[in-house]
Amino acid sequence: xxxxxxxxxxxxxAYLEKENNETxxxxxxxxFSQYEDxxxxxxxxxxxxANTSNLHKNHPKFYTITINPSQKxxxxxxxxxxxxxxxxxxxxxxxxxxxxxEIYGRKVTVDDLVYFAKIEHKRTxxxxxxxxxxNRPIVAEIKQLKQEIKKIESGELTGNIARYRLKxxxxxxxxxxxxxxxxIVQGMEKEGIQTHVHIIMSRKDATNKHSISPGSKQIASxxxxxxxxxxxxxxxxxxxxxxxxxxxxxxxxxxxxxEHYQARKTFIKDPHLYFxxxxxxxxxxxxxAFEIIRPLREKRIxxxxxxxxxxxxxxxxxxxxxxxxxxxQSASIEL
Numbered sequence: 001x002x003x004x005x006x007x008x009x010x011x012x013x014a015y016l017e018k019e020n021n022e023t024x025x026x027x028x029x030x031x032f033s034q035y036e037d038x039x040x041x042x043x044x045x046x047x048x049x050a051n052t053s054n055l056h057k058n059h060p061k062f063y064t065i066t067i068n069p070s071q072k073x074x075x076x077x078x079x080x081x082x083x084x085x086x087x088x089x090x091x092x093x094x095x096x097x098x099x100x101x102e103i104y105g106r107k108v109t110v111d112d113l114v115y116f117a118k119i120e121h122k123r124t125x126x127x128x129x130x131x132x133x134x135n136r137p138i139v140a141e142i143k144q145l146k147q148e149i150k151k152i153e154s155g156e157l158t159g160n161i162a163r164y165r166l167k168x169x170x171x172x173x174x175x176x177x178x179x180x181x182x183x184i185v186q187g188m189e190k191e192g193i194q195t196h197v198h199i200i201m202s203r204k205d206a207t208n209k210h211s212i213s214p215g216s217k218q219i220a221s222x223x224x225x226x227x228x229x230x231x232x233x234x235x236x237x238x239x240x241x242x243x244x245x246x247x248x249x250x251x252x253x254x255x256x257x258x259e260h261y262q263a264r265k266t267f268i269k270d271p272h273l274y275f276x277x278x279x280x281x282x283x284x285x286x287x288x289a290f291e292i293i294r295p296l297r298e299k300r301i302x303x304x305x306x307x308x309x310x311x312x313x314x315x316x317x318x319x320x321x322x323x324x325x326x327x328x329q330s331a332s333i334e335l
Contacts, residue, residue: 009048009062009200013041016118016198029081031116034089044116044200051114051202053209060203063214067091067197069247072292074193076253081119084197087250088117092199094242095214100233103210112212115201123194124187131177131184139185142171257281258289 013031020028030038052061067088069077077083092110099108125132149164151157177184179191205212214234244261247253257263257277267274278289 007049007057007061008045010045012062012064012200013045013048016120016200017041019120019122029119029121031118032085032088033116034092034110034113037085039116047114048116048200048202051204051206051208053204055203055211060213062200062202065095065199065201065214067199067243069196070259071193072259073247073253074195076251080121080193080195083251084119084195085117087247088197088199090250091243091246094246095239098235098239098242099212099214100235101210101212103205103212108205108212112205112207112210113201114204114206115199117197117199119195119197121195123190123196125184125190127186129184129186132186134176135184136186138171138175139183142168145171256285256288256292258292 016031031041031044033039048062055061067084069084074080092113092115096108096110096113101108103112127133145164145168148157148159149161152159152161152164172183175183179188182188203211203213214236241261244255248255263274263277266277278286281289
C-alpha cells in the first residue's frame, strides 16, 4: 500500500493560525504570497486544495518549507516581519530556479508557484525535542512520587514521606535541561527571539497542469513521461546555499565562518579541517566562532576549549557530530 497524504491543506493552515488565536487583531500576522500581503486562511486552504489536478491519494498535495533564522541573524534585522517578507519573496525566486524542470519550454519561475507564507514569533518545546525527551522520564518519576505522597497522606499507602521528598529533591537536581530555572517540558515557550517562517506550496504549478516537486531525490536528470523526455530534479544543496547568500546580500550580514552552510558540510566530512579553518581566522572572528558553538560546551557535548590552543582532541569529534550540526546552522531550510 502506498503512503496516504492529507486530502486537504486545511489542518496545516489551521495550525499556522495558532498564534493569531492568542494575539490581538492589530498584531496578527497574515498569510502572504509573492504579490499579496494579506490572504485569509480560508483562501489559502481553498487555493491549495483546488490546485491538485490528477494527483492520486499516494501523492503529496503540497509541500512546506520552514525558514529558521538564527537569533544572531534575527538580531541583525531591523524589522523582523517586513524584512522576512522581503526575504521570502526573493528566496522563492531562487527556489523556483532550483528546479531542473521546464514548463512550456522554459525554466520554472516564481510566477509558476502557488505558495503562501506565514511569519510566527513564538516557538514551544515539542515532545520530540532533546530537552523534553531527556527530562520526561525524570519528570514522570517525580510526578509518580508526588502522587504516592498524597496517597500516604490520605492513608491509602504507608511510607516515609520525608524519604519520598528527599528522593524528589534529588531527582529535581538531576534534571538535565532547564530554562530560566524552570524544568523544560513539552509546550513550554522557548526563550529569546524565535521568529521564523512557514511556507506552504502546491505541488502543481499555477496552471494546475504540471507537477513540480522539491521532494525529488534526483538533482538533475531526464526521464520519459507519457512518451516525452522531460527534465526532473531539484538542486536542494544549491538552494540552501542560495538562501544563505540571499540573506547576507539583502541585509549586509557579515557571516562568521562557523555560520556558513559550507562550513557545516566541511565539519560533517572532515572535522579536523573544520577546526583548522577556525584557527586560521583572526582573533576576533575566532572568538565569534567559538561563541557560536558555545551552547555545545554548556551541554557538555564538547569540552571547554581555549581559542588560543592549537591542538584539538580528536576523541571529541564523535560527540561533536551529534550536536554541532545544529549549533552552527545559519538560516535553516527544511523541506
